[in-house]
Amino acid sequence: MEKTGIIWTEKTWNPVTGCQKISQGCKFCYADTIAKKYAGHAAFPNGFDLTLRPHKMRDPFKWDEPSLVFVNSMSDLFWEKIPEEYFVQVLEVMKKTPQHEYQVLTKRPELMLEYSLKYEFPENMWCGVTIEDKKNLHRLEILKKVRAKIKFISAEPLLEDLGSISLKGIDWIITGGESGFHLWKREVSLVRGLVDYDKDTKLWIPKPHCIEWIRNLRDIAKRDGTFFFHKQWGGSFPEAAGRELDGKTYNEMPKYPGDKLEINNEYLKHIEGKRVIDKKQESFHQGKLF
Ligand code: SF4
Incomplete structure (x- = not known):
């Protein structure tokens, strides 16, 4: 089991590491940064090159x-370099551990679709695609054809307005802005950030036109019956500008582990409670900026 700071999940499982950048959303990929930083260490012997980790394969059986x-x-399960037989092993583990809910997110939905038609994906395997800009809206159309019980979109890092889309048939959408130290570079935050750094208040503030992009997705989600989760506005760290949209924190989810019923926001509150929010962000959360 690996702990994670990603607030829409509980833990990560990496039977594979390594990947190749494929679209604009990959530009500042955290997995690439971490794997290259620790290249040659036990966890990343090959840096960000393909690394199968069969010793991790049985981990889900050990979780109580x-x-x-x-x-x-730290990879993309539908990267074409991952051997098909290895993917089938990962699939088998998910099938044999129905007590867990697995979130599989890809920027390569073509192979996800192909495999979903060839193999039976279990109900506890959520299939998702990243859509960071309009250029990649075709991923949504492919996802709609994937044979999976739960389908989701990660619109993070959102780089532009996605416009009038339909989320019919999509169970869940996560939205979020770019985050990391690279946002301190003005030329980066100008083009990729949903936020601006305000030198007077020393706070990251969502840009008004970017708030509209997120509102648009929230409203479409509401119209089409899709659960909506606003993960972060982004900035120098994920929640540097908080998570509120119009004074509300959106934590909706399709379901949570161990129960076949719907959404449980309490579960997310539990995760958030563990997070450290610095003083400035506390005042942000208390609504002083809204
Ligand atoms: S697909 Fe994901 S893991 Fe692979 S380079 Fe892009 S952001 Fe990183």
Whole structure:
């Protein structure tokens, strides 16, 4: 089990590491940064090159509690370099551990679709695609054809307004802005950030037109019956500008582990309670800026 700071999941499971950048959303990939930083160490012997980790394959059998699990947070399970037989092994583990809910997110939905038609994906395997800009809206159309019980979109890092889309048939959408130290570079935050740094207040503030992009997705989600989760506005760290939209924190989820019923926001509050929010952000959360 690997702990994670990603607040829409509980733990990560990485039977594979390594990937190749494929679209604009990958530009500042955290997995690439971490894997290259620790290249040659035990965890990343090959840096960000493909690394199969069969010794991690049976980890889900060892977890006592039903868990929400992000699969391959350090790779993309549908990267064509991952051998098909190896993918089938990962699939088998998910099938044999129905007590867990697995979140599989890809920027390569073509292979996800192909495999979903070839193999039976279990109900506890959530299939998601990243859509960071309009250029990649085709991923949404492919996802709609994938044979999976739960389908979701990660619109993070959102780089532009996605316009009038339909989320019919999509169970869940996560939204979020770019985060990391690279946002301190003005030329980066100008182009990629949903936020601006305000030198007077020393706070990251959501840009008004970017708030509209997120509102648009929230309203579409509401119209189409899709659960909505606003993860972060982004900035120098994920929640540097908080998570509120119009004075509300959106934590909706399709389901949570160990129960076949719907949404449980209490579960997310539990995760958030563990997070450290610095003094400035506390005042942000208390509504002083809204
Ligand atoms: S697909 Fe994901 S893991 Fe792979 S380079 Fe892009 S952001 Fe990183």
